[in-house]
Structure formats: C-alpha cells, structure tokens
Amino acid sequence: MKSFLLKVWSRYVRLTARWPSIGSIAPFIPVIAAWWIVTELQIFPRVFLPGPVEVVRSFGSLVYTGILPEYLQDSMVRLAVGAFWGIALGIPLGILVGLSQRAHAALWPPLLFFQAIGDIAWLPILVIWFGYGLTTITVIIVYTVIFPVVLNTVLGVRSISINMHRAALSLGASRARLLWEVVLPGALPNIITGLRNGLGYGWRALIATEIIVGTSGIGFLMFDARRAGSVVEILLGMIILGILWYIVDGWILAPIERATGQRWGLVTR
C-alpha cells in the first residue's frame, strides 16, 4: 500500500514537472469533489448551497448573455487604472522619501497616519464628494495600492548598501544616473513585494467598493445576485475572484520576481 502511494506520488511529481499547470490545478480537485459530495448528499438545501454543476451552468449562461464578460472587463480595467496611478505616484514618492532625510522627516508620519485610515473608511466622504461612480472607485483603488508600494519602496531604497552608491559614484556615475543604475534595481525586489500587497489589497477594496457604490463589476454582480436570491451567482463571483488573483499573481508578478530579485540573489527562492 505504502509503496503504491509513493509510486503515485512520484508519478505526480514527474507529471507536474513536465506540465506545471497541472500542479496548480490538481490541488483543487479534492476541494471540488468534497463540495460536490456535500451538495449531492443534500446536507444543506440546494437553494442555499448549489453544487459545482449549477455554478458552471450559471457561468455559461452569464457568459452567453454577455453580462459576465462586461462586468469582468469593468472590474479589471478599474483595477488596472488604479494600479497604474498607484505605481506611477507610489514609486517616485517612495524613492524620494527613501533617499532624502528631509522628505522622510516631513512625509513619513503623515504616510503612516493616512495608511491607518483604511480604504473603505474613506467611502462615506468620497461618496459625498464624488457621488456613486467611477471617480470614487478609482480614488479608493489608488489609495489602497499606493501605501504598500510607497512603504516597501522606502524600505527597498534604504536597504541598499552605501557601498553600492559609492562604487557607482567612483566609477563615474552622476547623481541622476545613480537613480536608474543603483536605486531602482536595488529597490526592485521590495517594490515588487509592495506591488503584490498593493494589488491584493486593491483587488479586495475594489470588490467591496463595487458592492457599495458600483453599477457594474464582479462585486456588483454578487450583490445584485443577493437581491435576486441567486446563491449560484454569488458563489460564481467568489470563485472568479480567486481565479483572477491566481492568474495575476502566478502569470504576472511571480515571473517578474523570478527574473529579477531571485535571479540576482537578492530574494531567496
């Protein structure tokens, strides 16, 4: 028995080495199976806990009617726009605060203060200022993304050894050149960590915001489904959230990390 299990395991390891995507899907098979069994046994009423088959069917019909693709696109574009501004503002700000003692003294306390006022805590006042709409959502996302990016960039910039700066300067680099040649690559592993956290928080904040002020998007889909009493669609929304993050992290962030910090030996594998 034991040797049989070992054989199966070694088979699995070899298989996932050849097709890594199997390794990222296979762990979900038992979860889905358990879910399916629980619903088939009718432990809970079907209306409260539909099975995988119903969710897939609902996915099919929402794709067919075009609602899901549209909502998905809305959510992704909002996150992308928010992430873009969060990065575009966050990295330069982080570098400034990381390099300049004065900027650090002036900006660090307010940064910590405003970081503590969580994204959703801004919603009431933003709704009064900007109403129910895209502006409010974008402000929330930028706000959520920017803090992890800034704080981690500061950490990254400050962790660069002084000898890196000295080496570059004595090899003839100008102060401006230093920024591009030393500060940015040296801080990059931390910047990616900040991005990872920022996008993760941003994604959650987006869904929460859509539930409260949205008129479209995955969060809105779920909240709308609650109104209609459609548990199937709520479950579908939750599953989509998980899958989307898996894709963003596994297909975009993790490969960047492997190609930079890990390759350079600045981040342990």
Next chain:
Amino acid sequence: MKDLIIRNLSKTYFDVYAGTQVTAVHDVSLSVPESEFISIVGPSGCGKSTILNMIAGFIPLSSGEILVGGKPVNGPGRDRGVVFQSFALFPWRTVLENVAFGPKMRGIGRVEREKIAHEYLALAKLSEAAGRYPNELSGGMQQRVGVVRALANEPDVLLMDEPFASVDAQTRMTLQEELTRIWEAKRPTVIFITHDVGEAVFLANRVVALSKGKVLEEIVVDLPRPRVWDDLNENERFKALTGRVLQLVRTA
C-alpha cells in the same frame, strides 16, 4: 600625472555616544609617485580605512589636503577607482556589465565597452564567467571582478580597502599573486589598505605603518618581482621586513 599627494591630513569627528571629539587621522603626510604600489598597514581602528575613504571622496576631510594628479579631491570620481572589502558588485548586472559599467558611464558605446570588459576579464582569467551574475560566483571570483571593474575604468589611482579580508586563506594567496601580476602588466598607482603585515609586504613597493591615526614609519620593500609565495615564504629578506613591520605596529 597619476601621482597622489597627501599633506597634513586630519580627520576629527564628534562621537555622539561618548560626547567627545575623536581624532581618527592625525597629521598624515604621504607622497605616492605614479605607478607605485603602497600598502598602509595597521591594527583595526588605526584610521587606515578613514584615510582611504577621504582619498576616495566618500567622507569629507577635517584639515589638510589630498591631491590626485595635482587636483584636490572633491567627492568621489572616476580618477580614483575603489575595490571594496564587501566587493560591492551590482547584483542586477552580469559580470560583463559590471566591468563595463565605468566605460558606460564615460559614454563609451556598447560594442567598444564590452570589448574593453572582455579584455580585462581575460586578464583576471574570468572570461568564462562573463555572462553570470555575481551571486553565482565564489567570493574569490567576485573580488577578481571587483578588481578588474575598477581597473577597466582606467583610474589614476586604485584604492583597495582590505579587498582580500573576506576570502579564505588559500584563495587570498592566489589573489595576491594575481594582483601583483596584474599590477606588473598595467602598472597602476595603488593604495592598498590591510591589517595583514605579510600581505602588505608581499604586494607593495613601500609599506606605511600606521597606528592611532599617525604614520609610524615608511619601509621600502626591495624584494624582486614577480613575487610568488612559494619563493617568499623562505626568503630571509621577506622575513626580516615583515618582522620589522610587525614589531612597529605591535609596539606602537
């Protein structure tokens, strides 16, 4: 003009914890003609690294002056190449790109600067490692890269701050022999900081013994070149010189 002149150099700073003024370097004068290799040797805390950091322009001097090729030092610059104890290679650049960094900062085009880098890598027998990242190399190899990275920028003066202190003893001897070989090939002006008396004598034309921020004595090393450890280990002159320097720095 690749000489180095130090006149009445002093460095004092305020120790915030002790609450007192500390003199790290006291009235040091030194003249290093072009293509000379000098070692500054002394125990920890004798001010040798402080002197090097002032020559490199990393820290300001309190009084006196430092002239490189007749020009006073004002901040770091490419006329003074530095080799660090911690190597300080750029982890995000390949070995080739690290060595080509100085020429790149001078505005030399990719083809030309990579040619220069390859030439210097060959000098240190590192051609095989050109495409690798520093963290993929051993400590000894990393410091070889550190040395040729500084040399490839053709500095007037090469400043070396205990460069071999963090590699193992066997590798250190190899690196010392290689450094003398490279020095003979390129004849740069070198200031070499070390606490290792044997290393100081082995490498240099002249050894400056330093203690408590003051120059004790300068000793001319009249050993023939090329120098290899197998010969010098049994050499009476070498033993006498190291004995003399050791006595100086220990009794001071």
